[in-house]
Amino acid sequence: MIPGLVDVASRRKNRLMTDPLDELRLRLTSLTRDLILIPSTDSRPAERKRCFEFIRNHLDQLERIQLREFQSNGYDSLVVFPQSTETPEILLCGHLDVVEHPEPDAYHSKLVDGRIVGPGAGDMKGQLAIMMELFRSLHSRYPDASLGLAITSDEERGGADGVRFLFDEVGLRCGLAIIPDGGSLNEVTIEEKGVLHLSIRCHGHAAHAARPWLGDNALQKLMGHLEDLARHFCKYAPNLEELAEQHWVPTCSLTVVRTPNQSANRIPAEAGAVVDIRFPPTHTVAGMLNEVAEVLGPDCELTALMKAEPTFLDPDELFCQITEEVSGRSTRLIRSAGGSDGRFMRQFGIPVNLSRPLVDNLHSQDEWIDVASMVTYYRICETYIARKLKLVDAGDEGAGI
């Protein structure tokens, strides 16, 4: 026997016997790692375009689908529908923008202990890979499945030119949305806090710093008011330990303090700060603004940079049930301190299923996504979509990978 022939034959046999879940794991891993290589950040519009191109190349061989592109203030979105409808029953929704890292060689990944580690792995290139693969695989098997895909590129800066634009201005609608950008594998988000990004400005009078009595220090004034504000929010939770235990209360984080003054010996005439305020219902944007304005007093000029009301997401019970079935673990409904693009859909009464694979260290360079949980999440969504859209006979459900 020629040894070489035996080798080839057994290799071919091994290949044929590859576990479909293994194949899926490999496909999702390489797709995620390819996506991470594209630094699709806010400051790099050309790279965001390249990322859209990459996604389109993966989908445009599908027959009976339509790809639609939209743009708002320089931010592109891609929406893919079956040819039969532009109002799909289920819409997979995600974003391709990732946060900025100053190191030029940051945008690559490595595989460590079953995790893909790299910028954007968990927010949300890994989930993008899952959605692309789900869409491709389901549409090749069921070309008229009422399943759409929407990908935006401005979620990290608030979503106004992405999901808000698509729903408010383009008029995109769907029966319900799956957004894998919050919660966890066995945690489905039911409610999200409201958001208020507030710019606070104080004015004073410049003077030589050696003669402070001749000036009016805007920065010092601002710092005093910011301390009052911090003290005010302590009434909801006196310290961070308490917040870690029970976060469903309003919080206020100071994120930016600045003054145009550059001189060490000059009293600044202008100073500004930005705070990020989060609040659960029954608080509202208007109520929160009033509360903060009262604490800060007439010395401070306030501008709301971004505002969003607290959101009830109304996830589908069937999704939670299938999450338990596929993962074999009980599933909790959680309340989230963070916000998601889901809020723009809720204005139109569209239910949102918000959970995701296991991820951590989001927005840092060693952000990660767990590969086994990506496969589980894929199977949860596949089973859910198949059952919801009645794509398969009961006996076949979830077996189509």
Ligand SMILES: [Zn+2]
């Ligand atoms: Zn995200």
